[in-house]
Amino acid sequence: MTHIRDFELDSLPRAGKQSAWLDFAARTGGGHWRLPLLTVIGAEAGPTLLVLAGVHGDEYEGIAAIPQVFRETEPQKLRGRLIMVPVCNAPAYEAAQRSSPIDGLNLARVFPGDIDGTVTRQIAGWLCQRLLPHADFLIDLHTGGLAYEIPLLIGYIHDDGALGQASLAAAAAFGAPVLWGHPMPMPSGRSVSAATALGIPSLYTEAPGGSGCDPDVVACFRAGVINVMTHLGMISGDLNQRQVTHHLVGDGNLDTVIHTPVAGFFQREVSLLQSVKAGQRLGAILDANGNEQARIEADQDGLTIMLRDLPRVAAGDGIAHITQLYRRGA
Numbered sequence: 001m002t003h004i005r006d007f008e009l010d011s012l013p014r015a016g017k018q019s020a021w022l023d024f025a026a027r028t029g030g031g032h033w034r035l036p037l038l039t040v041i042g043a044e045a046g047p048t049l050l051v052l053a054g055v056h057g058d059e060y061e062g063i064a065a066i067p068q069v070f071r072e073t074e075p076q077k078l079r080g081r082l083i084m085v086p087v088c089n090a091p092a093y094e095a096a097q098r099s100s101p102i103d104g105l106n107l108a109r110v111f112p113g114d115i116d117g118t119v120t121r122q123i124a125g126w127l128c129q130r131l132l133p134h135a136d137f138l139i140d141l142h143t144g145g146l147a148y149e150i151p152l153l154i155g156y157i158h159d160d161g162a163l164g165q166a167s168l169a170a171a172a173a174f175g176a177p178v179l180w181g182h183p184m185p186m187p188s189g190r191s192v193s194a195a196t197a198l199g200i201p202s203l204y205t206e207a208p209g210g211s212g213c214d215p216d217v218v219a220c221f222r223a224g225v226i227n228v229m230t231h232l233g234m235i236s237g238d239l240n241q242r243q244v245t246h247h248l249v250g251d252g253n254l255d256t257v258i259h260t261p262v263a264g265f266f267q268r269e270v271s272l273l274q275s276v277k278a279g280q281r282l283g284a285i286l287d288a289n290g291n292e293q294a295r296i297e298a299d300q301d302g303l304t305i306m307l308r309d310l311p312r313v314a315a316g317d318g319i320a321h322i323t324q325l326y327r328r329g330a
């Protein structure tokens with residue numbers, strides 16, 4: 001096993017594919033924490049595409065899609081480099097939870113990280129220092145995880161500049177049913193904000209989540225990564241896209257959503273992508289006897305883009321998020 005600090009992307013041979021483990025920190029019980037790394041180096045020069053999944057440890061479809069893309073990508077037919085980390089937050093994945101059980105940190109809030117910091121900061125630091133600077137484009141595969149339901153969507157940077165236009169073009173090529181543009185500046189701490197700071201265009205996915213791994217979402221992610229490779233000129237072939245039903249725009253910061261003021265059981269009364277008015281009732285927080293403890297209402301007019309799926313909530317948990325329709329269709 002290679003130590004993460006000794007890994008050099010530029011030393012990988014042309015026209016080859018490699019499945020590797022990189023150790024990044026000693027475990028208190030012995031052995032090392034390690035990151036899985038799948039690389040396909042094309043026979044010809046071309047762009048470098050970096051694909052991440054498992055930034056949150058309870059989001060499974062991206063973790064499942066990446067090895068499928070790896071198996072299908074032939075070095076002889078590839079122009080450029082495909083670099084994929086199927087499970088970024090290895091300790092969180094091992095514990096089947098969103099954030100790290102070791103330092104309690106959410107990997108999607110600590111980019112650009114610190115290679116001398118706690119485990120989660122080390123992972124972000126390594127991704128930012130050793131992989132991201134080589135990338136011409138970044139894809140970060142997320143879902144709603146255990147707690148949240150989000151439509152199958154592509155998030156992109158909604159901006160007239162070159163970076164925003166490259167992000168939108170790749171998001172459209174990916175071929176998911178919902179496009180969700182986020183005006184600059186991107187919320188800090190994310191892989192996409194770290195990429196933006198380096199001038200690298202990016203997109204991310206979301207999907208309904210839950211405790212399982214939905215084969216339909218895996219198929220969309222697999223086709224989407226291949227579509228983006230085609231779009232970037234890394235491979236030849238036809239695009240395999242789903243029709244865009246909604247093009248949305250708004251703040252993609254799921255830290256600033258409608259929260260519950262009390263703990264209890266969230267009873268939802270609306271569905272995803274439902275049109276709602278400011279003040280409209282979205283559901284309620286009940287106690288265990290079924291008595292309503294708090295009313296949850298829309299904070300603005302728009303469409304529901306995120307809804308709490310796990311019924312049990314603690315005070316302060318995010319419950320819902322409303323965003324704006326940019327236009328129907330692409």
Ligand SMILES: [Zn+2]
Nearest residue numbers: 056059142143
């Ligand atoms: Zn996530």
